[in-house]
Amino acid sequence: MLVTQDKIYLLDANVIIHAHDYYYHIKRVPEFWGWILHHAENGAIKMPVEIMEEVKGGPEALHAQWIKSAEVKSRLQFDGEWDETLLNDVITTGYVAQPTEDDVELMGQDPFLITYALGDPGKRVVISNEVSKPSIVGAKRRVPDVCQEFGVECYNIYHLLKALSFSTNWAAKI
Numbered sequence: 001m002l003v004t005q006d007k008i009y010l011l012d013a014n015v016i017i018h019a020h021d022y023y024y025h026i027k028r029v030p031e032f033w034g035w036i037l038h039h040a041e042n043g044a045i046k047m048p049v050e051i052m053e054e055v056k057g058g059p060e061a062l063h064a065q066w067i068k069s070a071e072v073k074s075r076l077q078f079d080g081e082w083d084e085t086l087l088n089d090v091i092t093t094g095y096v097a098q099p100t101e102d103d104v105e106l107m108g109q110d111p112f113l114i115t116y117a118l119g120d121p122g123k124r125v126v127i128s129n130e131v132s133k134p135s136i137v138g139a140k141r142r143v144p145d146v147c148q149e150f151g152v153e154c155y156n157i158y159h160l161l162k163a164l165s166f167s168t169n170w171a172a173k174i
Helices: 013-023 030-041 062-068 070-076 084-095 101-107 110-118 143-150 157-163
Strands: 008-011 124-127
Touching: 008 013, 008 110, 013 062, 013 157, 030 070, 062 070, 084 101, 084 110, 084 143, 110 124, 110 143, 124 157
Parallel strands: 008 124
Antiparallel strands: none
16 A cells, blocks of 8 residues: 655665664564665655665674665665755855865765755655754754755654654554
8 A cells, every 4th residue: 555645754874774773673673674665665755875875884784785675775765856056055055165075075975865855845854863963063064953954854763753653563554
């Protein structure tokens, strides 16, 4: 059953990393990972390719193996285009006016995540486990703070779990 959603939740890499490492390890709570794929299939949860590439790890990092699988990529990857003008605005206004190579390294792929959300801010919501800290400036700014500056909705994983009604028996309810 496909569920029609009015929002697309764009995941930051830390959502996948933290879920696996701290509270929903793939082997202990496989229902979470199935739930992510279910909502990716119906279009409610997506990840831009640039963000998916940030999920890394060695042979023990099951979440890194998971995200690289063809099945996950085909369902989870966000197919939208990013706008170069918006990306430059996010970088130069949201982070650093004239970024150095070190600044680009510090920002990582976060500007892409925010830029994708800006492509349709009424429908796209960023989900990141970063915590707002407005006192941080420059390339180390946090995703929620840059999102707020650009009028993009940004929440943590717990908002997503509530919005899409996660439970370990979610599949029995569909």
